[in-house]
Amino acid sequence: SDDELFEFQVLLGLIITNGPGTISAQGSKGAVSADGPEMPDRVQVNKAFIGFLTHTGFAHGGNGYEAAAFLIEQFKDTSLKAADDKNHGLDLDAMALEYSNKYKAYKAEQKTIGNLEYAKVPCINHPIFKGKDINFDPREEFVRKLFEEKGISNVFLDYYHSIVNSMFKAKVSKNVYCVNIDAVIAVILLKMVWGEYKAGNLAEADIETSSFATFLFGRMIGCAAEIDDHTFRGKNMDTRTPASKCSYVG
Numbered sequence: 001s002d003d004e005l006f007e008f009q010v011l012l013g014l015i016i017t018n019g020p021g022t023i024s025a026q027g028s029k030g031a032v033s034a035d036g037p038e039m040p041d042r043v044q045v046n047k048a049f050i051g052f053l054t055h056t057g058f059a060h061g062g063n064g065y066e067a068a069a070f071l072i073e074q075f076k077d078t079s080l081k082a083a084d085d086k087n088h089g090l091d092l093d094a095m096a097l098e099y100s101n102k103y104k105a106y107k108a109e110q111k112t113i114g115n116l117e118y119a120k121v122p123c124i125n126h127p128i129f130k131g132k133d134i135n136f137d138p139r140e141e142f143v144r145k146l147f148e149e150k151g152i153s154n155v156f157l158d159y160y161h162s163i164v165n166s167m168f169k170a171k172v173s174k175n176v177y178c179v180n181i182d183a184v185i186a187v188i189l190l191k192m193v194w195g196e197y198k199a200g201n202l203a204e205a206d207i208e209t210s211s212f213a214t215f216l217f218g219r220m221i222g223c224a225a226e227i228d229d230h231t232f233r234g235k236n237m238d239t240r241t242p243a244s245k246c247s248y249v250g
Contacts, residue, residue, distance in 0.1 A: 003084070003152050004192065010143060011188045014181060015218030017226075024219050025226040027055025029239040032227055037234040045227060052223040053216075061215040065208040066122040067186030071156050072197070072204060074099065081198055083155050083191035090155070096162035100170035107172065123183035124164055125173075135178040143184050156187035189214055 017025065031051035035043045056062075074095065080088055103121065110118035129137045144157065157179075164177045189211055196202040202210075233245070 003150070006150065007147075007152065007188050007191070010146070011185060011214065012218040012221070014139075014143070014185055015215055015222075017219070017222035022222075023060045024052050024055045024223055026239060027051035027053075028223045028226045029230045029234065032230040033234055033237055033239050036236045037231050038236050040231050043227075043231045045231075048227045049220075049223070052220065052227075056212075056216065056219065061219065062208070062212045063122075064182060064186050064189070064215060065211040067183055068190045068207055068211055069204065070122050071159070071186070071190055072207070074159065075156075080155065081195065083187075083194045084153050085155070086153050088155055092155070092159045092162040093166065096159060096166035097169060099163065100166040100172055103167070104170050104172045121163065121167070123160070123180050123186060124167075125177040126180045129178045129180070130175075132175065134176040137178040137180045139181040140179050140184050143181075154187050154191050156190055157184065160187065186211070 019025075028048045028051050031048040032043050035047070037043055078090055080090060082088075107118060110116075126135075126137055129135050147154065147157075160179045160183050164173075164179055167173045168176045190207070193202055193207055193210060197204075197207065229241075230239070233241075
């Protein structure tokens with residue numbers, strides 16, 4: 001549908017790059033720099049794309065699945081058949097509060113036994129967008145408002161906002177955390193495959209694979225741009241981009 005195509009376009013736009021210093025781009029630029037961009041004809045583009053692939057993995061590219069796995073656990077036993085159904089009949093706030101109370105007990109138990117590496121709720125809070133009574137990741141806020149204007153609904157994104165509010169109500173957090181941009185990527189992807197998952201045509205492992213494949217698909221576009229840029233603007237043995245040559249595009 002047109003809505004699904006629009007959501008997929010937004011998803012790819014979010015994945016293309018994290019900026020010139022992102023790890024996947026470093027792999028591409030490192031390969032270009034090793035060949036010697038001061039003589040562009042020597043640059044082997046195929047090797048640069050291998051550099052992109054070797055610089056992606058579970059932490060960079062695969063971690064979006066953690067949010068999908070979290071959401072699957074919350075919704076797999078519900079009657080939800082379509083993530084865009086506005087009349088889903090689920091009390092998201094009640095579901096979120098029940099989870100937050102359980103998480104509060106789990107967190108306290110783990111701290112009691114001295115385990116500070118307890119499981120965290122994925123894709124909430126942010127090292128920059130924090131410290132206020134109610135926090136927002138401006139990137140997530142932009143996408144959410146964009147979807148609202150288009151009349152596009154996503155129960156998983158709604159649930160994420162219920163989660164951050166319920167965690168504050170349950171006194172798990174001292175303020176209302178933001179829902180960060182990684183959650184947006186996860187909820188768009190999960191919405192796309194939810195029907196197939198509920199029908200038994202997709203296993204959770206398939207969703208993990210599709211999550212990583214989607215990341216690679218979008219990031220390949222960004223790394224192609226990095227390869228081209230560094231081939232004609234970079235220096236031998238140097239992957240840096242001078243700050244003076246960086247500009248905002250948007």
